[in-house]
Amino acid sequence: MASAASARTKSAPARAAAKSSGSAAAAPQFSKEQELSAYREMLLIRRFEEKAGQLYGMGLIGGFCHLYIGQEAVVTGMQMALNEGDQIITGYRDHGHMLACGMDPKGVMAELTGRRGGLSRGKGGSMHMFSKEKHFYGGHGIVGGQVSLGTGLAFANHYRNNGSASMIYFGDGAANQGQVYESFNMAELWKLPAIFIIENNRYAMGTAVSRSSAQQDFSRRGLSFNIPGEQVDGMDVRAVMAAGAKALDWARSGKGPYILEMQTYRYRGHSMSDPAKYRSKEEVQKMREEHDPIEQVRARILRAKFATEDDLKAIDAKVRAIVAEAAEFASNDPEPDVSELWTDITL
Amino acid sequence: MATNILMPALSPTMEQGKLSKWVKKEGDSIKSGDVIAEIETDKATMEVEAVDEGVLGKILVAEGTENVAVNTPIGVIVQDGESADAAPAPAPVAASAPISAAPAAAPISASFASVPAAAEVPAGTQMVMTTVREALRDAMAEEMRRDGDVFVMGEEVAEYQGAYKITQGLLQEFGARRVVDTPITEHGFAGLGVGAAMTGLRPIIEFMTFNFAMQAIDHIINSAAKTLYMSGGQMGCPIVFRGPNGAAARVGAQHSQDFAAWYSQIPGLKVVMPYTAADAKGLLKSAIRDPNPIIFLENEILYGQSFEVPKLDDYLVPIGKARVHRVGHHITLVSFGIGMTYCVKAAEELAKEGIEAEIIDLRTIRPMDTETVVRSIMKTGRCVAVEEGWPQSGVTAEIGMRIMEAAFDYLDAPVARVTGKDVPMPYAANLEKLALPTVADVIQAAKAVLYR
Structure with missing residues (x-):
């Protein structure tokens, strides 16, 4: 089982830290436990995605494969702010979200390779995995589709009055789809517990935000519906968690939706076939060197002496073992039985 | 000169209506724009405004009269001092009435009675003449009483009582939590419904017409129909998309398309298109209980037609x-x-x-x-x-x-x-x-x- 489970558990000190932050500008301090948990979680996503990229290159993964490398702090920080029962839904860049939800890395990787042990039994692929148990509702390949669907998850929480909230992730590209604003309108109209998390990684495929968006401050995209929003340093897991906790307080107290613009960056291409002509190598290099979400946590852990280099190496080795096991399973697991072609069409 | 007030056509498919109320009395003076009567159509209760000025000389059709054909003279407007008797004798419903081209109502033939009773109906069951409209409403109401997870959502389904009165009375019985008026936002509320269904709720999404569902077809197909397969059987979507489909009468190219063939091509969907009121009721109840996404195609012209519906507590017609x-x-x-x-x-x-x-x-x-x-x-x-x-x-x-x-x-x-x-x-x-x-x-x- 992934170590992701630990990130789901919100400790009391974590809550206090988040609340005392005041604004998202000054990131709150994490406890030793939180720093180490965030480090482990983000590292798992990073190593998993690196391995997925490798398997793609070997021809074991086909079709589309969108890697989350660089954006790990967003979903990791948000998961630290959630309660059990809160739902998660996202688009096609979804491996990180699934791991952060605690879904089995072996099952995720085997789905990427299209094997019978995949979480969708090999019938979904990279963009389509689900887990009712982990409250993960996909994995959607139509840009922006998850925003209306996620608003429906929030509607269901509201209908059932169950106190849960829905985390609806989408990118700066999806933020220009019409249904996003249809959803904003209904979410605010009915005060639905929806957190709209815009992962602004600066490029919608190869189109820079400045070339696609009249309003580039995505936290303001809900203004005409009276939905509050804020910009968050999405490379700092502490800032993400604090902003998430604040937004969740808002939504759970019946005040309706909240928008979080997570300012982040993807190091890899949009998909595996991205020629990366639209940005410079220097730009990518600068982000990696100065803002890497994992390196930030690592430096803080060492500075605060929460762990030694050797301790971190041990964590790294453990994470690598999980990923290696997943890759091994995904490479050797058989393809789905041919009878699977005709199952799961209707119930 | 005396002028007849004619029973107006107030919807594309209206052939007759109920003169529910006279707002003016005989002898009242009338100005152009005054509300003179209220008429209940197959879709709504509407106020009728005077076009001509004068005095309401005579009421020809008493209030409360049902099934008054369009173009029937219902009253006479006279000028001051003029006698109502001067009005031309009420003409029978003119054969040249503009809506006469519309299909005649209630095509229940004698042969219908000779049809073997549906397998779903026990012998000796009492049959009640019911319109397709009422049958659909009854189906939803029964299922909403049975299961608290069933709700209906769409444009004008609640306070307006349904653009075609299919949801009439549901708001009063079930409240605004379960009978949800949406903004005009088909793509959004179709997706919202699918998301809610993925959590196990059972939404009935009404499209004012399936022509408008073109805005939402991405969610119907990409989200509702395909998710069960893409999730390896984990994530079902028990949802009903329903509403009028196909041509009504004289509503033009963008409001007249029949989508039966389109949806019928999609694995993961079930597509239902009833003709009789009994099937409308029994199939809609089955659709609401079905664990799959259902396209339920109705027809505006059939809404007002009456058929025998078995009087049973729980009348289900199997899909397929x-x-x-x-x-x-x-x-x-x-x-x-x-x-x-x-x-x-x-x-x-x-x-x-x-x-x-x-x-x-x-x-x-x-x-x-x-x-x-x-x-x-x-x-x-x-x-x-x-x-x-x-x-x-x-x-x-x-x-x-x-x-x-x-x-x-x-x-x-x-x-x-x-x-x-x-x-x-x-x-x-x-x-x-x-x-x-x-x-x-x-x-x-x-x-x-x-x-x-």
């Missing part, structure tokens, strides 16, 4: 089963939804010439009950398939192919089809009539197949 609507042995007519109206009338005409047609009402387009069709063709050897939709890749094209695959050896003639014409729906009354199938088309096709 066709019904023999009329028994015959010379030829098989296959149709569904409003296409059935042409077949029923054509069969009556053919019977006068000694041709006994068997009529199969598919009721469900997907999954299609080929077996019932084939069983009939094994008896008749001849078939005409009828639909209002377009011919290319239409449902009748599918029916024809299935018959060829499964019953070629039983055919004594090629299968024929009668469809809507391959054109966008025109507005002009004469052109619209030409664009739709006719009873004569069905009779002609039947005779061609019978080599007569």
Whole structure:
């Protein structure tokens, strides 16, 4: 089982830290436990995605494969702010979200390779995995589709009055789809517990935000519906968690939706076939060197002496073992039985 | 000079209405724009405003009168000092009334009574004449009483009581939590409904017409129909998308499309298209309980038509089963939804010439009950398939192919089809009539197949 489970558990000190932050500008301090948990979680996503990229290159993964490398702090920080029962839904860049939800890395990787042990039994692929148990509702390949669907998850929480909230992730590209604003309108109209998390990684495929968006401050995209929003340093897991906790307080107290613009960056291409002509190598290099979400946590852990280099190496080795096991399973697991072609069409 | 006030047509499909209230009394003076009466149509209660000025000289149709035909004189406006008697005698409903081209109501033929009772109805069950509209409403109300997870959502479903009055009274019984008026936002609320269904709620999403569902078709197909498969069977989507489909009367190309063929192509969907009120009720109840996404295609012209509905506490009609609507042995007519109206009338005409047609009402387009069709063709050897939709890749094209695959050896003639014409729906009354199938088309096709 992934170590992701630990990130789901919100400790009391974590809550206090988040609340005392005041604004998202000054990131709150994490406890030793939180720093180490965030480090482990983000590292798992990073190593998993690196391995997925490798398997793609070997021809074991086909079709589309969108890697989350660089954006790990967003979903990791948000998961630290959630309660059990809160739902998660996202688009096609979804491996990180699934791991952060605690879904089995072996099952995720085997789905990427299209094997019978995949979480969708090999019938979904990279963009389509689900887990009712982990409250993960996909994995959607139509840009922006998850925003209306996620608003429906929030509607269901509201209908059932169950106190849960829905985390609806989408990118700066999806933020220009019409249904996003249809959803904003209904979410605010009915005060639905929806957190709209815009992962602004600066490029919608190869189109820079400045070339696609009249309003580039995505936290303001809900203004005409009276939905509050804020910009968050999405490379700092502490800032993400604090902003998430604040937004969740808002939504759970019946005040309706909240928008979080997570300012982040993807190091890899949009998909595996991205020629990366639209940005410079220097730009990518600068982000990696100065803002890497994992390196930030690592430096803080060492500075605060929460762990030694050797301790971190041990964590790294453990994470690598999980990923290696997943890759091994995904490479050797058989393809789905041919009878699977005709199952799961209707119930 | 005295002027007659005529019963107005207040909706595209209105043929008659109830004069529910006179706001003015005889002797009251009337100015242009004054509300003089209230009329209840098949869709809503509307105020009627005066166009002419004068005095309400005489009321010709008392308030509370039901089934007043459009264009019937209901009152007389006279000028000061003029006698109401001076008004021309009330004319019978003019044959030239502009809506006379619309299909006549209630096509229940004598042959209907001779139809073997549906398997779902126990012998001796009391039958109650019910409109399709009431049957649909009753189905939703019964299922909402039965299951708190069922809710209905759409434009004007609550306070307005439904754009076509299908949800009439539901808000009063179930409240705003379960009868949800949406903004005009089809893409958004269809997606919202699918998301809610993924958590196990059972939404009924009403589209004011399926033409507007074009805005939402991405969620219907990409999100609702495909998720079960993409999730390896984990994530179902128990949702009903319902609303009027196909041509009403004179509403133009963008409001007249029949989507039966479109949705019927999609694995993961079930597509239901009832004709009778009993099927409308029984199939909608089954659809609401079904764990899959259901496309439930209604028809505005059928809403006001009455049929016998069995009086049962819980009347369910299985999805995916066709019904023999009329028994015959010379030829098989296959149709569904409003296409059935042409077949029923054509069969009556053919019977006068000694041709006994068997009529199969598919009721469900997907999954299609080929077996019932084939069983009939094994008896008749001849078939005409009828639909209002377009011919290319239409449902009748599918029916024809299935018959060829499964019953070629039983055919004594090629299968024929009668469809809507391959054109966008025109507005002009004469052109619209030409664009739709006719009873004569069905009779002609039947005779061609019978080599007569």
